[in-house]
Amino acid sequence: GAGVSQSPRYKVAKRGQDVALRCDPISGHVSLFWYQQALGQGPEFLTYFQNEAQLDKSGLPSDRFFAERPEGSVSTLKIQRTQQEDSAVYLCASSPTGGELKLFFGSGTQLSVL
Amino acid sequence: SQQGEEDPQALSIQEGENATMNCSYKTSINNLQWYRQNSGRGLVHLILIRSNEREKHSGRLRVTLDTSKKSSSLLITASRAADTASYFCATDRNSGNTPLVFGKGTRLSVIA
Numbered sequence: 001g002a003g004v005s006q007s008p009r010y011k012v013a014k015r016g017q018d019v020a021l022r023c024d025p026i027s028g029h030v031s032l033f034w035y036q037q038a039l040g041q042g043p044e045f046l047t048y049f050q051n052e053a054q055l056d057k058s059g060l061p062s063d064r065f066f067a068e069r070p071e072g073s074v075s076t077l078k079i080q081r082t083q084q085e086d087s088a089v090y091l092c093a094s095s096p097t098g099g100e101l102k103l104f105f106g107s108g109t110q111l112s113v114l
Numbered sequence: 115s116q117q118g119e120e121d122p123q124a125l126s127i128q129e130g131e132n133a134t135m136n137c138s139y140k141t142s143i144n145n146l147q148w149y150r151q152n153s154g155r156g157l158v159h160l161i162l163i164r165s166n167e168r169e170k171h172s173g174r175l176r177v178t179l180d181t182s183k184k185s186s187s188l189l190i191t192a193s194r195a196a197d198t199a200s201y202f203c204a205t206d207r208n209s210g211n212t213p214l215v216f217g218k219g220t221r222l223s224v225i226a
Contacts, residue, residue: 004156033213042202042216043157056213091156100145100164101206103214105156 002026004106006092012112013082021077021109025094032075033103034067035091043091049075082113119217120203126223133190135220137203138183144206146179147214148188151200160188160201195226 005024013019025032031050035043036059045059051072060067064082069075079086089110093103121136139146145164149157163170163179163186170177176189190197200221204214 035216040218042218045213045215048213093156100162101214102147102159102162103149103157103204105158107154107156 004092004094004104006090006106006109008109009107010110010112012114015084015113016081017113018078018080019082019111021079021090021092021111023075023077023092023094023106025073025075025092026096026104027073028096029094029104030072030097031095031101032069033093033095034075034077035093036061037089037091037108039088046077046090079111082111084113087111087113120201120220122220123218124221124223126225127193129193129195129224129226131193131224133193133197133222133224135188135201135222137186137188137217139186139203139205139217140184141205141207143181146177146186147204147206148175148177148186149202149204149216151202151219153199157202190222193222193224195224198222198224 007022033048034046037043047057047067049069052069064080066078089108091108093105095103119138145162147162148160150160151157161172161177163177174191179186200219202216202219204216
């Protein structure tokens with residue numbers, strides 16, 4: 001597609017439920033990033049991939065968060081045993097290789113944990 | 115953690131006025147970028163200024179960078195109601211393969 005696509009757009013989960021959030025980056029973009037954005041705040045870095053390699057996962061808040069990009073294209077962010085504090089918008093961004101880092105963002109998945 | 119801090123947190127102006135937003139950061143950078151986010155949407159890249167540049171223009175946008183003060187400003191001239199959005203600065207730190215670090219943003223409201 002023309003832009004970064006994320007699904008679902010909205011997700012409501014009961015506390016303790018597992019969720020999976022999907023990101024389709026722009027075709028050919030090597031780097032893929034996940035950010036978490038709380039209401040009224042800026043995006044906070046979670047993790048990033050270069051092709052299929054996860055080069056930095058220092059921003060993942062706990063071992064309940066797991067991300068993968070097995071074929072270097074589509075990525076999935078999985079949150080196990082969701083907690084209320086996980087409620088946020090999860091943004092995915094991709095970037096082409098080389099040159100300065102400019103991010104192209106999807107519209108995000110708004111996760112609400114009840 | 116967030117590297118950049120935008121100021122003010124919120125700004126309300128009349129259509130046609132200029133809007134100025136400021137960003138301060140903490141560590142050495144390769145470049146600084148500004149992004150815009152409409153409500154319920156993802157961020158959109160507006161402009162990038164390199165650490166060896168002092169000023170850059172793009173349409174109605176003017177960005178300045180003062181590396182000695184670790185600060186940047188974004189000026190939007192002749193604002194329009196459609197400029198209503200949140201604006202974030204993001205820094206690309208001068209320490210290898212690191213991700214962009216965003217500030218908390220300035221929420222701009224342009225009243226018609």
